[in-house]
Amino acid sequence: MQFPGSLLEIAGLPESWQQNEISGSGACVYYLPRLNAWLKYAPSGVLAEADALRYLQGKTTVPCLLHYLEADNYSYLLTQSLPGRPLCATEILADPEQLIYILAGALQELHALDVQACPLDQRLGVKLHTWPFTPEEYAWLAPDPPPEDLVVTHGDACLPNFLCECGRYTGCLDLGDAGVADRWQDLTLSLWSLQYNLGTVAWGQPFLNAYGIAPDERKIEYYLRLNKMPYCAVL
Numbered sequence: 001m002q003f004p005g006s007l008l009e010i011a012g013l014p015e016s017w018q019q020n021e022i023s024g025s026g027a028c029v030y031y032l033p034r035l036n037a038w039l040k041y042a043p044s045g046v047l048a049e050a051d052a053l054r055y056l057q058g059k060t061t062v063p064c065l066l067h068y069l070e071a072d073n074y075s076y077l078l079t080q081s082l083p084g085r086p087l088c089a090t091e092i093l094a095d096p097e098q099l100i101y102i103l104a105g106a107l108q109e110l111h112a113l114d115v116q117a118c119p120l121d122q123r124l125g126v127k128l129h130t131w132p133f134t135p136e137e138y139a140w141l142a143p144d145p146p147p148e149d150l151v152v153t154h155g156d157a158c159l160p161n162f163l164c165e166c167g168r169y170t171g172c173l174d175l176g177d178a179g180v181a182d183r184w185q186d187l188t189l190s191l192w193s194l195q196y197n198l199g200t201v202a203w204g205q206p207f208l209n210a211y212g213i214a215p216d217e218r219k220i221e222y223y224l225r226l227n228k229m230p231y232c233a234v235l
Contacts, residue, residue, distance in 0.1 A: 004071040011039055011078060036081045037066055046075035049176035052120055053079065056178065060110050061171035084163035084170035088197050092164060096203045100194070102164050103157075104210035106172060107186055111151035118152050120179030127181075127226065141226055146219050148182040155179065157186035158193035184216060188223035191234035204235040 003014065011017075012034050020029035020038070027042035040046060050068040057064065063079035070076070085092060092099055124145050133141065154161065155177025163170045187208070195201045208215060215235055224231050 002072070004069060004076070007039075007067070007069060007071075007076055007078070010067055011035065011037075031081070032078075035066070035078075038063070038079050038081055039076065040079075041074050041076045043073055044075070045176050046077045049174070049178075050075075050077055052175040052178040053077075055118065055120060056113075056175065059113055061169070062175060063171065063173065082163055082171040082173070084165035084168075086173075087159040087162045087164060088193075093197055096198055097206070098167055099159075100203055100207040101210050102167070102169050103159070103162060103190055103194075104207055104212075106162050106169050107154070107157060107183075107190065107211060109169075110154055110172070111183055111186070113152040115150050115152060115180050118180050120152075122153060122155055122177060122179035122181040122185070123148060123150070124182075124226075131226075137225070137228075141222070146182075146216075146222055149184070150180050151183045151186075153178065153181040153183065153186045155181070155185065157190045159190075159197050160193075182219065182223070183213075184219040184223050185226075187211065187213070188220050188234070189227060189229070191220065192224065192229050192232075195232070195234050201233050201235055208235075 011032055016034060017030035017032055017039065020031060027040045027046060030039045032039055050065060053062055053065040056062045061082070063082055065079055067078040068076065087099055087103060128138070128142055154172055154175065156174055161174045162172050190207065191204045194203050194207055205215070220234060221231070
């Protein structure tokens with residue numbers, strides 16, 4: 001891989017980079033110890049995250065965008081590292097009660113942002129026409145979508161994308177799908193991630209209680225299918 005010279009001037013030589021083992025986005029992700037920063041690069045999808053970071057900076061706790069560039073059909077995103085461990089870390093999963101309150105609080109903070117001022121559009125009218133669905137998936141999703149309760153969403157609100165330290169929320173990552181959408185886009189993926197990482201559905205309802213909302217079975221099924229998640233009980 002030949003990296004752009006302007007990137008190497010900032011990031012240093014690749015020999016010092018440490019490859020990340022958590023990311024499931026399809027992008028290549030490296031930790032840069034010298035800068036205490038993260039480099040993400042991919043042929044597509046990185047620009048959306050850069051736009052989200054530019055907008056969300058100062059409005060909620062997200063990484064500082066250090067550098068973004070496009071070269072040779074790749075996009076490169078360099079961000080400052082946030083403190084804390086992901087909510088999927090073993091020591092954090094060991095205290096599910098604290099975990100669900102951290103996650104619920106993080107989503108409440110994000111969902112409280114001004115929808116009218118947010119330029120990032122992830123509503124169903126956009127997703128159903130831009131995301132890659134099979135004809136069968138589209139035939140189920142498109143005819144009768146549930147009405148949207150719009151907030152500013154993370155877009156991929158699974159446990160690895162939220163950080164905490166000493167029981168305190170310290171920020172969120174991987175914001176390439178962030179934008180205005182139904183709050184159940186986030187709540188559904190959080191419910192799915194809780195049962196997946198904790199190995200039980202027992203914490204789903206307490207999580208919704210902490211967030212302050214009653215279950216919506218129709219929207220949970222819809223947003224599981226929309227996000228192509230394996231359909232299973234999450235409550």
